[in-house]
Amino acid sequence: MPVGDEAVVLARVLSCPELFDVESVEEAEEVARKLVEGELEPPLEFFGLRSEAVNEVLAVTEGPEGRNVAPLGLRVFNGELGAVLYPGSRTRRNFEETGRMVACVNPNPVDFLRALFDELPIRECGGVPVAEGTRAFLVLERVRESGGGDDPLRVELEPVDWGLLHPRPRALVRGEGALVEALVEFTRLHLGESHARRCREALEVVKRTVGSREYREAVKRLEERLGARS
Numbered sequence: 523m524p525v526g527d528e529a530v531v532l533a534r535v536l537s538c539p540e541l542f543d544v545e546s547v548e549e550a551e552e553v554a555r556k557l558v559e560g561e562l563e564p565p566l567e568f569f570g571l572r573s574e575a576v577n578e579v580l581a582v583t584e585g586p587e588g589r590n591v592a593p594l595g596l597r598v599f600n601g602e603l604g605a606v607l608y609p610g611s612r613t614r615r616n617f618e619e620t621g622r623m624v625a626c627v628n629p630n631p632v633d634f635l636r637a638l639f640d641e642l643p644i645r646e647c648g649g650v651p652v653a654e655g656t657r658a659f660l661v662l663e664r665v666r667e668s669g670g671g672d673d674p675l676r677v678e679l680e681p682v683d684w685g686l687l688h689p690r691p692r693a694l695v696r697g698e699g700a701l702v703e704a705l706v707e708f709t710r711l712h713l714g715e716s717h718a719r720r721c722r723e724a725l726e727v728v729k730r731t732v733g734s735r736e737y738r739e740a741v742k743r744l745e746e747r748l749g750a751r752s
């Protein structure tokens with residue numbers, strides 16, 4: 523059963539009516555009721571996740587390492603959810619045991635630092651452990667996996683539950699900041715060769731983390747200009 527105050531869910535529906543084809547407040551109220559009662563599955567964008575992108579979330583796991591929270595890149599490509607878990611983390615050891623994690627959507631990178639420094643509290647929300655500052659969460663379970671051992675563990679995930687705690691959830695996406703970074707470097711190309719290198723490095727981050735047509739086109743245009751210079 524989803525976790526969420528109906529007023530918060532309604533505010534979210536009203537803020538993104540296009541996701542539900544909603545044209546009036548009455549229709550939005552009906553959609554909000556269906557969402558809260560579990561009659562309607564919200565699209566991933568409802569939780570502030572970007573499609574065709576790696577969304578940086580805070581993953582809460584439980585298991586042999588205890589209750590833990592750490593940053594994780596949640597991959598949303600072709601309508602499927604996935605993650606790559608590198609060896610050695612508590613997150614991976616817990617997930618290997620339980621096949622379950624809570625993906626907490628939080629737009630504040632300072633909370634990511636607090637998580638890495640073991641300073642971010644985890645609280646129960648409708649029986650689900652979520653990190654402080656969470657605006658929306660998805661309880662995710664393992665569908666299939668490959669790799670593992672000393673190699674990265676690649677997992678496909680499916681949502682089994684969700685919660686909305688704030689009407690404006692938004693996940694961090696590295697590629698968005700990286701495109702801005704690339705553009706800043708682009709404006710400094712005349713100041714020295716290091717700016718072209720930094721611009722290219724930032725574009726590599728964009729390519730790795732956002733795959734939408736709009737972003738691919740932006741990268742191509744910048745690379746063409748960079749290529750034309752050398």
Ligand SMILES: Cc1cc2nc3c(=O)[nH]c(=O)nc-3n(C[C@H](O)[C@H](O)[C@H](O)COP(=O)(O)O)c2cc1C
Pocket residue numbers: 578590591592593594595596605606607608609610611612613614634638
């Ligand atoms: C923004 C960000 C994204 C990250 N994404 C991943 C990831 O997708 N997979 C992974 O294994 N580690 C990722 N990490 C690294 C882990 O968060 C890091 O190894 C952390 O120390 C693991 O903590 P834990 O031992 O408490 O699980 C990421 C780190 C940051 C800051």
